[in-house]
Amino acid sequence: MTVHGSGFPQGRIEVICGPMFSGKSEELIRRLRRAIIARQRVQVIKPTVDTRYSESEVVSHSDVRLTATCAPTARDMYAKVHSRTEVVGIDEAQFFDEDLVAVCDGLANRGIRVIVAGLDMDYRGRPFAPMPRLLGIAEIVTKIQAVCMVCGAPASFSQRLSATGDRVELGSSERYEARCRRHFEPEEERQLELLRSRAEALRVPSQVHDAS
Ligand code: ADP
Ligand code: MG
Numbered sequence: 001m002t003v004h005g006s007g008f009p010q011g012r013i014e015v016i017c018g019p020m021f022s023g024k025s026e027e028l029i030r031r032l033r034r035a036i037i038a039r040q041r042v043q044v045i046k047p048t049v050d051t052r053y054s055e056s057e058v059v060s061h062s063d064v065r066l067t068a069t070c071a072p073t074a075r076d077m078y079a080k081v082h083s084r085t086e087v088v089g090i091d092e093a094q095f096f097d098e099d100l101v102a103v104c105d106g107l108a109n110r111g112i113r114v115i116v117a118g119l120d121m122d123y124r125g126r127p128f129a130p131m132p133r134l135l136g137i138a139e140i141v142t143k144i145q146a147v148c149m150v151c152g153a154p155a156s157f158s159q160r161l162s163a164t165g166d167r168v169e170l171g172s173s174e175r176y177e178a179r180c181r182r183h184f185e186p187e188e189e190r191q192l193e194l195l196r197s198r199a200e201a202l203r204v205p206s207q208v209h210d211a212s
Contacts (some may be wrong), residue, residue, distance in 0.1 A: 010086060013104050013138040017120035017131060021178045022146040022157040025060035025091055027118040032066060032089045035113070040086040044068040045077050051128040053102040058091045074099035075128075085112060093118030094128040102132045108124065123160035123176070124186045141195075146178030159185035 014031070015022045035042050044058055048070045058068045066089075071077035074096045088107055093100060093116045104114045106195055119141065120135065122128045136143055145154035153177035162175055179185075 002029075004151055010113045011108045012140065013108050013115055013134070014113070014115045014140040014142070015131075015135055015138040016115070016117040016142045017135065018143065018144040019119065019121065019146050019156055019178050020176050021061055021154075022144045023060070024117040024119075025058055026062060026143065026145065028063050028089050028091055028115055028141065029058060029060065029064050029066045031115050032087065035087040039082055040113075041082070042087045042089065043081060043085045044089040044091070045071050045080060046091045048072040049092075058089070063094075074103045078103045081107060081112070087113045087115065089115045090114070091118075092132065094120075094131050096130060098133070100128045100130045101137065104134060105137060119158065121157065123158050125157055125184060133177045148180035148183055149177040150179060150183040153180040153182070155180045157181065157186075159184060 003106050016027050022029075024051060032042055032044060044066050046058055046066045046068050049072075056070075057065045059065050068089075068091070070171055071080055077100075078095070084097070090096075090100075090104075095118075102115075104116060107114050116134060118131050118134075119128050131192055143156075145156055147153075148155040149159075159177050159179040160175060161177065
């Protein structure tokens with residue numbers, strides 16, 4: 001086990017979770033930058049499936065960036081961690097398979113500080129595997145909120161604005177928005193309605209402006 005100057009073992013799992021736009025990537029990058037300032041050996045890894053903004057970087061919606069490696073599976077990710085690495089940052093963890101739980105556990109047991117960011121719920125408001133199990137075994141859990149795009153209240157849900165039925169549908173503000181419990185509409189039918197009304201609003205921008 002790696003023991004640092006302060007005498008505290010570093011090995012642990014930290015999870016940063018919440019809906020889309022809540023600042024998970026920003027918070028992950030903030031913690032990793034501090035570790036880099038502390039001259040710790042840091043590796044950043046994200047699933048190959050998430051190539052929305054960049055294949056070689058973790059990127060936040062506010063365009064904060066950090067160089068990252070892609071891994072197709074959790075086991076592959078484990079193999080990519082160098083023997084001398086002290087801190088591992090993982091973004092978009094919900095896209096990894098269930099092996100992620102054992103992989104993070106193994107890394108933490110090796111004395112590595114594992115910081116994992118990911119969606120705790122999918123667009124239907126259901127726990128997003130492998131996050132629930134990871135939350136269960138983590139030492140530190142930070143659940144953050146976004147701003148509801150309907151009323152401005154704190155938001156914990158990710159509203160999908162289209163309805164393909166696929167659980168994994170990559171996209172950003174054109175396909176998803178943050179919603180509070182009151183305004184979250186998980187049903188497919190309602191999502192189609194939302195998509196139609198949004199398309200309508202885009203067609204007649206002046207009327208939308210008048211109505212507000
Ligand atoms: P996440 O990784 O949780 O999806 P990011 O860290 O990529 O979030 O982005 C967070 C940033 O997104 C915020 O700092 C803000 O600039 C922007 N943002 C856009 N829409 C919202 C919203 N509805 N609520 C909060 N922040 C938002
Ligand atoms: Mg993110």
